[in-house]
Amino acid sequence: MDARLVTASGQVGLPRQDPMVVIVGGGIAGVSAARHLINRGVQQVLILEAKDRLGGRIHTVTGDSGNVDFGAQYIHGQDENPLYQLALQHDLIVSPSSKLKDTNKSITAELYGNEFRTDNGDLVPKNTVRDVNEVLEEAYEKCNCCLDNASTNKSIGHHFETRFEDYLQSCDDSENDVITKRGVFDWRIRWELHDNSCLSLFDATNGSYQNNSGDYFIDVRGGFQSIFHSLLNDIPPECVRTGTPVSRIHWRGEENSGRSRKCTVETKHGGNVNCYYVIVTVPLGVLQTNINTLFCPTLPQSKKEALCRRGFGSVVKIFLTWTEPFWESSFEGIQFVWTCSADKSKDRLPKNTLTKKNGDPWWRDIDGFHVLKENPRTLLGWMGGEGARLTEDLSEEEILHTCHLLLQQFAPHLKIPKPQAIKRTQWLSDEYTKGAFSYISTYNEPGDTEEMVKPLPSEEDPTLLFAGEAMSHHHFSTTHGAYETGIQAANIILQNEAKKNRT
Ligand SMILES: Cc1cc2nc3c(=O)[nH]c(=O)nc-3n(C[C@H](O)[C@H](O)[C@H](O)COP(=O)(O)OP(=O)(O)OC[C@H]3O[C@@H](n4cnc5c(N)ncnc54)[C@H](O)[C@@H]3O)c2cc1C
Known part of the structure; x- marks a missing residue:
């Protein structure tokens, strides 16, 4: 592991001198907040990170065949994306091409170089894939238009289904074409489930998310950790403690009567740190799980x-x-289009396994597998929805075996050997993450993000601040969103200090 990721693990105990700012969590939001403060002269900053490594949901793992990113992998968008600028500065963009100049195109269009194949092994015509996806892109835009209207169904699922059924009605397709189009629709649902990190598209809206224009899938040389390292370079090792989970944050001065400092941060392994400000950057899943225990006094209702x-x-x-790629150099990947047309006598997929509420097996939620630019012998498969939850409880051997059978079923012409190795992620079971990333749910109310991010006890007297991807108005779920919220929290502190110095 890179030494910069474990900067302070060798240092035992907490610092003798109280810091001005404690940052809970050493992901990109925490590190961007620390860097912004340090670069503006606030040196008394301490990041407390629960794990033995920094980075959080940025986690590049290096193996024999190259790097794989367990968490963030792509820079999403170019315009006004600070991480794209940073990657350019450090020469971290993999094979910049004319494609990068192509703005405002459909997000899934990036995947059209993949083969879309049915469970019978048939290739789905490219124009069918494109037509269905373009119709659904339009439906996606509609989710934005009804956000403030409480009586309208805002879910992506509702808009997708309505628009797709209208589209089918308007086409004069054969029965087989309708089956294939329904298969492509079902693929897009699976893709959206992982892209939105949600259990059902009927619970998710597009919300206030704004795409940064430009390429949506920009690979990073050396994995996403390279961007994180370039930020970490500005942070002195004494400003970081890894392996230090925070168990409770006392955020009101009056609760700490007799102490000169306003806040006290308790750590799980013993030891308190007093400070003037706390920036909480733990993932939303961790906040939701510990909402009644992490803060003293408890947060406002x-x-x-x-x-x-x-x-x-x-x-x-x-x-x-x-051991070596079984695919040609022109192969970009294979996406699974279920038409249930496969010859039942040849179906060897395991049925006696974990199933979803509708009775389908977990593997039905895998979108497909695609190549990785920086890892020539590895294919990456994505899964969201209920299948993703179920998979975390399965053995690697069962997942590998099933994925091999799936690939053989969808690409019988390729004679695919058994994979040599598997790696899979388990973000939901991770007690310091509790899931992948946030999305705007249909239960959300206008103004929720403002409420989530509001400093406490008040904006005039900020002591407890919140940052992290979920706190971003327009770029939640992304690394650049998380990065921006870290800077915003740091700026609130800088402004408050400037105000105090003036009075
Ligand atoms: C599978 C996956 C794929 C993704 N792909 C992309 C992508 O391609 N592009 C993109 O832009 N984004 C992507 N993301 C999202 C991106 O990774 C996150 O939005 C971003 O990294 C979040 O940063 P953060 O600092 O807000 O949170 P985190 O990185 O989660 O940092 C929070 C830190 O808090 C620590 N912590 C938790 N509890 C405690 C505690 N009690 N005490 C102390 N520390 C604690 C955690 O260990 C963690 O290090 C992906 C995420 C996942 C899971």
């Missing part, structure tokens, strides 16, 4: 409700590695 209404789901990545 309105903030708790806003935090708990927000969605935080699960995504699983499955990396399969072969």
Whole structure:
């Protein structure tokens, strides 16, 4: 592991001198807040990170065949994306091409280079894939238009189904074409489940998310950790404690009567740190799980409700590695289009396994597998929805075996050997993450994000601040959103200090 990721693990105990700011969580939001403060002269900053490594949901794992990113993998968008700028500065963009200049195109269009194949092994015509997806892109836009209208169904699921059925009505397709189009629709649902990290598209809205224009899938040289390292370079090792979970934050001065400092942060393994400000950057899943124990006094009811209404789901990545690629250099990947047309006598997929509420097996939620630019022998499969939850309880051997059978079924012409190795993610079971990333749920109310991010006890007297991807108005779920919220929290502290110095 890179030494910069374990900067302070060798240092035992907490610092003797009280810091001005304690940052809970050493992901990109925590590190961007610390860096912003340090670069503006506030040196007394301490990041307390529960795990033995920094990075949080940025976690690049290096194996024999190259890097794989367990969490964030792509820079999403170029325009006004600070991480894209940072990656450019450090020469971290993998194979920049004319494609990068192509703005405002459909997000899933990036995947059209993949083969879309049915469970019978048939290739789905490219124009069928494109037509169905373009219709659904339009439906996606509609979710934005009805956000403030409480009586309208805002869910992506509702808009997708309505628009798709209208579209089918308007086409004069054969029965087989309708079956294939329904298969592509079902693929897009699975893709959206992982892209939104939600359990059902009927619970998710597009919300206030705003795409940064430009390429949506920009690979990073050396994995996403390279971007994180470039931020970490500005942070002195003494400003970080890894392996230090925070158990309770006393955020009101009057609760600490007799102490000169306003806040006290208790750590799980013993030891308190006093400080003037606390920036909490733990993932929303961790906040929701510990909402009644992490803060003393407890958070205001309105903030708790806003935090708990927000969605935080699960995504699983499955990396399969072969001793050598079984695919040609032009192959980009294979996406699974279920038409249930497969010859039943040849169906060897395991049925006696964990099933979803509707009786379908877990593997039905895998979108497909695609190649990785920086790892020539590995294919990556994505899964969201209920399947993602179920998979975390399965053995690697069962997942590998099933994925091999799936690939053989959808690409019988390729004669695919058994993968040599598997790696898979388990973000939901991770007690310091509790899921993948946040989404705006249909239960959310206008103003929830403002409520979630509002400093306490008040904006005029900020002591407890909140940052992290879920706190971003327009870029939640992304690394650049998390990065921006860290800077926003740091700026509130800088402004408050400037105000105090003036008076
Ligand atoms: C599978 C997956 C794929 C993704 N793909 C992309 C992508 O391609 N592009 C993109 O932009 N984004 C992607 N994301 C989202 C992105 O990874 C996150 O939005 C971002 O990294 C979140 O940063 P953060 O600092 O808000 O939270 P985190 O990175 O989760 O940092 C929070 C930190 O708090 C620590 N912590 C938790 N509890 C405690 C405690 N009690 N005490 C102390 N520390 C604690 C955690 O260990 C963690 O290190 C992906 C995420 C996942 C899971």
